[in-house]
Amino acid sequence: MTVARSVVLFVVAALFEIGGAWLVWQGIREHKGWIWIGAGVIALGLYGVVATWQHDDNFGRILAAYGGIxxxxxxxxxxxxxxxxxxxxxxxxxxxCLAGMAVIMYAPRSH
Structure with missing residues (x-):
């Protein structure tokens, strides 16, 4: 997997997770209702799916690196x-945080 594809997946995951959390926030804190909350929950679930598309098989590494994003x-x-x-x-x-993400995710490793 190229670094560019990996970064795109991180960005898409961020849109789903941050967007989902924002929708839940809007639904509850701004009283926009259950539709917003439900859309947020769906987006948060899609974040989890997109995260699995990263090439690395180490859950902890993917989630730690994603933290910077x-x-x-x-x-x-x-x-x-x-x-x-x-x-x-x-x-x-x-x-x-972005520098830490790059080190965690893209440092050369012997596999």
Whole structure:
């Protein structure tokens, strides 16, 4: 699997997980109702499916690496969906997480 395909899968997974959590948040916290909550639950389930499409067979590695994508993606989602403006520490932290994701997922290993 190429790094590019792996990154695309991480991004798609992030859209489902972050989007699903946001839909549940909107359904409960913003009183938008059960349709939003149900759509969020479905999206969260699809996140789990997409995560299985990564080439690596190690569940822990995939989820740990995905954590970096989740952190950066959550900040980006907040900017787009809710008008959140990250400060420099948010940005630095997200970049550190993305660097950690790259090391965990793409470091050369002898198999």
């Amino acid at each position: 989740f952190v950066a993606g959550s900040i980006a989602w907040g900017m787009v969906a809710d008008g959140y403006r990250p400060d420099r520490y948010d940005v630095i932290g997200a970049l550190v």
